[in-house]
Amino acid sequence: MTDQTPVTETAAQPVATPVLPDAQTVTQVRHWTDRLFSFRVTRPQSLRFRSGEFVMIGLMGDNGRPLLRAYSIASPSWDDELEFYSIKVPDGPLTSRLQHIEVGDQIILRPKPVGTLVHDALLPGKTLWFFATGTGIAPFASLVREPETYENYDRVILCHTCREVAELEYGKQLVEALADDPLIGEFIGDKLTYYPTTTREESPVMGRVTDRLRSGEIFRDLGLPEITRENDRAMVCGSMALNTELKEILEGYGLREGANSDPAEYVVEKAFVGEGT
Numbered sequence: 001m002t003d004q005t006p007v008t009e010t011a012a013q014p015v016a017t018p019v020l021p022d023a024q025t026v027t028q029v030r031h032w033t034d035r036l037f038s039f040r041v042t043r044p045q046s047l048r049f050r051s052g053e054f055v056m057i058g059l060m061g062d063n064g065r066p067l068l069r070a071y072s073i074a075s076p077s078w079d080d081e082l083e084f085y086s087i088k089v090p091d092g093p094l095t096s097r098l099q100h101i102e103v104g105d106q107i108i109l110r111p112k113p114v115g116t117l118v119h120d121a122l123l124p125g126k127t128l129w130f131f132a133t134g135t136g137i138a139p140f141a142s143l144v145r146e147p148e149t150y151e152n153y154d155r156v157i158l159c160h161t162c163r164e165v166a167e168l169e170y171g172k173q174l175v176e177a178l179a180d181d182p183l184i185g186e187f188i189g190d191k192l193t194y195y196p197t198t199t200r201e202e203s204p205v206m207g208r209v210t211d212r213l214r215s216g217e218i219f220r221d222l223g224l225p226e227i228t229r230e231n232d233r234a235m236v237c238g239s240m241a242l243n244t245e246l247k248e249i250l251e252g253y254g255l256r257e258g259a260n261s262d263p264a265e266y267v268v269e270k271a272f273v274g275e276g277t
C-alpha cells in the first residue's frame with residue numbers, strides 16, 4: 001500500500017505529512033443515524049483474522065500518541081477490505097473525531113486480531129444464536145458473511161435489539177443483501193433468520209431480547225424449541241448489562257461459557273459501546 005511504502009526513495013525530499021504508524025486508507029463511509037456510522041478501510045496484506053475478532057483502531061491524538069479503541073471487524077475474513085460499525089459520542093475522545101473521517105483519510109489499525117466470538121470457542125451444535133444490542137451487531141455482521149457459519153450449523157438466528165427502528169437499518173440492509181450475494185448466498189440458503197426488536201419505538205417485534213427469551217415469546221415467534229445444551233450454541237455481544245443477563249439466561253438452559261482454549265456452548269464479548277461507558 002502506498003501508505004506503508006518505505007520512504008527510502010524519497011528520503012532526499014522534505015516529507016510533507018508524517019506517515020501514520022499502521023496506516024490504512026478509508027474507502028467508504030456511511031452515516032446511519034446521528035449516533036451511528038460504518039466505514040471501510042484498506043486491509044493490510046499481512047492481516048489474517050477469524051470472523052468475529054476485533055482489532056485496535058484509532059487516530060493520532062493531539063499529543064502525538066495514537067488514540068486507539070477496540071473495534072470488532074464487521075467484515076468477514078475473506079473480504080479484501082475491513083469494515084467497522086461505530087457509535088458517535090459527541091465528547092468521546094476518539095469517536096468525536098472519527099465520525100468525521102472521509103474517503104481517502106487515514107486511520108491507524110494495529111494488525112493484531114483477538115477475541116472470543118469465534119467458531120473455535122464453540123463445540124459443535126445445530127442452531128447458532130447471535131444476540132446483539134446496538135453496535136454489538138458488528139462481530140455478527142462478520143460471522144453472518146462467513147461460510148463456516150453455515151457449514152457448522154443448520155439454523156442461524158441473528159437477534160438485534162435497539163432503541164429505535166433507524167438503529168436497526170445497518171443490520172437490516174446487511175441481511176437483505178446476503179440473499180443475493182454471489183459469494184455467500186448459496187451457503188446461507190434458508191438457514192439464516194433475522195430477529196430485530198426495538199424497545200423505545202413501535203416496530204413489528206417490541207421489547208428486549210432478554211425479556212422475550214424469558215417469556216418464551218421468541219421461540220413461539222420463530223417456531224423453535226427452547227434452547228438446550230445438546231442443540232444450541234450462542235454468541236453474545238452488547239452492553240455489560242445485556243451480557244450479564246444473557247449469561248444467566250443461557251446458563252439457565254444448561255449452556256456453559258467457552259473460550260478459544262476450552263470450547264463450550266456459548267461465548268460473550270463486551271461491545272465497543274462508546275468512550276467512558
Ligand code: A2P
Pocket residue numbers: 133134161162163164198199200208209210211239241242243245273
Ligand atoms: P432499553 O431501551 O430498554 O434500555 P443502548 O442504546 O443503551 O446501548 O441500548 C441498546 C438496546 O439494548 C436498547 O434497546 C436497550 O433497551 C437494550 N438493553 C439495554 N440493557 C439491556 C439488557 N440488560 N438486556 C437486554 N437489552 C438491553
